[in-house]
Amino acid sequence: MIVPISPYQSSNCTSTMHPVYNSSPEVSRLVLRERTTSSSSSSTRSSLTIRCSSDGSEVKNVEENENGDGGGGDDSATTCSSSYLAKDAALHAMNAELEKRSTQIFEKIEKYYANKCGENSVICGSGDAAPLLLPEIEENLKSPPFYKYEDVERSLDAKKDHDFDVCSSDSFPTSVSGATCPSLSSSSSSRSTIIGHRKFAATTNDTQDVDIKARKRLQKATESVVTCLQSKLLSHEGRLAELYVQFRQKIQENTMLEGKTRALEDDRDRLLKSLATLQTATDKATKTAEVVKSNLSLKSQAYAALKRDCDALRRDQKQKSATLQNLQTRLNRSLDECERLKQTNRSLLQNARDKQTEERLLIDELTQKVGQLEQQKSILNATLSKQSALVKTLRQQQHRN
Structure with missing residues (x-):
């Protein structure tokens, strides 16, 4: 109203x-x-x-x-x-x-x-x-x-x-x-x-x-x-x-x-100004870090190359030392053998006999191994024939289907 x-x-x-x-x-x-x-x-x-x-x-x-x-x-x-x-x-x-x-x-x-x-x-x-x-x-x-x-x-x-x-x-x-x-x-x-x-x-x-x-x-x-x-x-x-x-x-x-x-x-304005200064400092630090990182990558590559060279030199040194030891041992053995030749000339016959017996034993072992291998061969041939027959039946079934 x-x-x-x-x-x-x-x-x-x-x-x-x-x-x-x-x-x-x-x-x-x-x-x-x-x-x-x-x-x-x-x-x-x-x-x-x-x-x-x-x-x-x-x-x-x-x-x-x-x-x-x-x-x-x-x-x-x-x-x-x-x-x-x-x-x-x-x-x-x-x-x-x-x-x-x-x-x-x-x-x-x-x-x-x-x-x-x-x-x-x-x-x-x-x-x-x-x-x-x-x-x-x-x-x-x-x-x-x-x-x-x-x-x-x-x-x-x-x-x-x-x-x-x-x-x-x-x-x-x-x-x-x-x-x-x-x-x-x-x-x-x-x-x-x-x-x-x-x-x-x-x-x-x-x-x-x-x-x-x-x-x-x-x-x-x-x-x-x-x-x-x-x-x-x-x-x-x-x-x-x-x-x-x-x-x-x-x-x-x-x-x-x-x-x-x-x-x-x-x-907010004051914080934005401080944030801008911090952002510039952060950008500078980021650029410096990137430069240092690139230098570090280069140094790491050089260090890896030097490390590989050192490893190769160490391996060569080990091989040379090993060959030197082998030659020294061989020389020592040759001297020992020369000294032993005189002693072994007398026992050649005995050694020949011993060798014959050893050869016989070796021949027996080889014959046994040959028998075993023939048995395995026969078994493998039987399994191969079975598998070939099975493959044929499977192929026939596949063609029928």
Whole structure:
């Protein structure tokens, strides 16, 4: 429901609240604008527009626009602004729908009061003013929005100015009887005229009483609506103050976070500079290590070649020493043999006999080995024949398959 603003409610507003009245039949608003001064780092402007529901429980629309120089890296400020923008978009659609409905209702009300106050035939004794007025009051009390205070006062003033000069039930018969008293004794037609005048006065008095009752009901309903709206306005003012305090706290938090962010950015720049110097030193050390590594590889290759040469020389030396020892042993043996030849010449026959016996034994061993080899040969031939037969059968089966 759109909050109607009465002229005396502007005294309840604080110094930062500027009520904006709308005398047209459109939606009335209470716009509160708060502008904060721009600091060295950022400047903030906030525009708060109040909408209240039919039960006055919550504030419907809060618009905040923050423009700053150093708030780009603040995650909380970004989240807060995005949430406010989302709420703003949703509530703008809701407010547009409410404004459309309220405009239609106010047009109907103005058309109704134009018809009621502009035509004399509606109230001139027809007696149907109250039945037409009461359903409209009940409908407006049930469905939002309620009357604006200016519209209600204007309608009441119009109805007061539109009162008719109707005689009361006590004075009318007296005036009529005073005027027609000489004619009452003359004819019976004057009596019927007096009776008609009395009936007309009674009907007009009943119509006037019904109109007064309807007007009182409308006034009571308007007063109750104004009282309700005053309480709702006070509750919304408290809610607005709370939201303003929260908004200022958020601004302070954002400024603190901006200071911390700047300090962190300074630390980051300092660390980046130190990292750059360390990177250059690391690159130099890497280049030096690569040069040393290449030199080490060359030295290791030279060392491997020298080691191979040393190993070859050692092997040659060992071979030469071995051959020298062999020659020395051979010379020693030849000397020993020369000395033994004299001794062995005598025992040649015995040795020849011994050799013959040894040769015989060797021949026997060789014959045994030859027999064993022949047996193995026969076994191998048998196995070879079996395997050849098996291979043939397998080939035949393979061809058949």
